[in-house]
Amino acid sequence: MKKVKIIHFGDPVLRQKAEPVAVFHKKLYAVVDTIKNTLLDTDYAAALAANQVSILKQITVIDYCDEYFEMINPEILESSGVNIGYEGCLSFPGFSGKVKRFENVTVRFFDRYGDEKIIQRSGSMARCIQHELDHLNGILYIDRMVEDFVTHDENNTKLYVADLQQLTAPGRKE
Ligand SMILES: [Zn+2]
Numbered sequence: 314m315k316k317v318k319i320i321h322f323g324d325p326v327l328r329q330k331a332e333p334v335a336v337f338h339k340k341l342y343a344v345v346d347t348i349k350n351t352l353l354d355t356d357y358a359a360a361l362a363a364n365q366v367s368i369l370k371q372i373t374v375i376d377y378c379d380e381y382f383e384m385i386n387p388e389i390l391e392s393s394g395v396n397i398g399y400e401g402c403l404s405f406p407g408f409s410g411k412v413k414r415f416e417n418v419t420v421r422f423f424d425r426y427g428d429e430k431i432i433q434r435s436g437s438m439a440r441c442i443q444h445e446l447d448h449l450n451g452i453l454y455i456d457r458m459v460e461d462f463v464t465h466d467e468n469n470t471k472l473y474v475a476d477l478q479q480l481t482a483p484g485r486k487e
Pocket of ligand 1: 404
């Protein structure tokens with residue numbers, strides 16, 4: 314069971330757009346399994362996008378609200394409503410911030426075998442899906458916040474989103 318390191322805010326790979334998967338074969342299964350094993354082996358994890366383990370492919374694995382999805386080349390077909398709620402990220406552990414999302418989304422994706430799926434989800438799962446699809450396009454939740462700061466879940470420390478934006482700015486040199 315291969316588990317890999319999760320990349321944190323500040324690494325330029327999180328600002329890069331992932332490439333679509335073109336071929337569904339054994340090599341893809343190995344990549345999906347790496348993301349899956351890393352996700353399942355991480356406490357309080359809901360989902361993990363390929364960028365977060367330095368793989369620039371359109372793949373995300375979701376294990377949330379008693380549902381499990383491996384989404385390849387996911388795309389939002391329809392969205393409606395507004396949902397404002399708290400969100401965190403495995404690439405910035407311990408903190409969360411208030412983010413504006415769509416309440417409802419219809420998503421098309423492919424499973425690892427190349428079969429097309431279309432699902433509709435609302436609320437928390439819709440939020441999770443939007444967060445993940447953003448990752449695959451180099452977008453982080455701090456780009457969609459409705460407050461100026463994120464808050465540490467245990468000690469209440471606040472960090473300014475403006476500072477995090479600078480830390481995670483595209484093209485920033487390490
Ligand atoms: Zn995230």
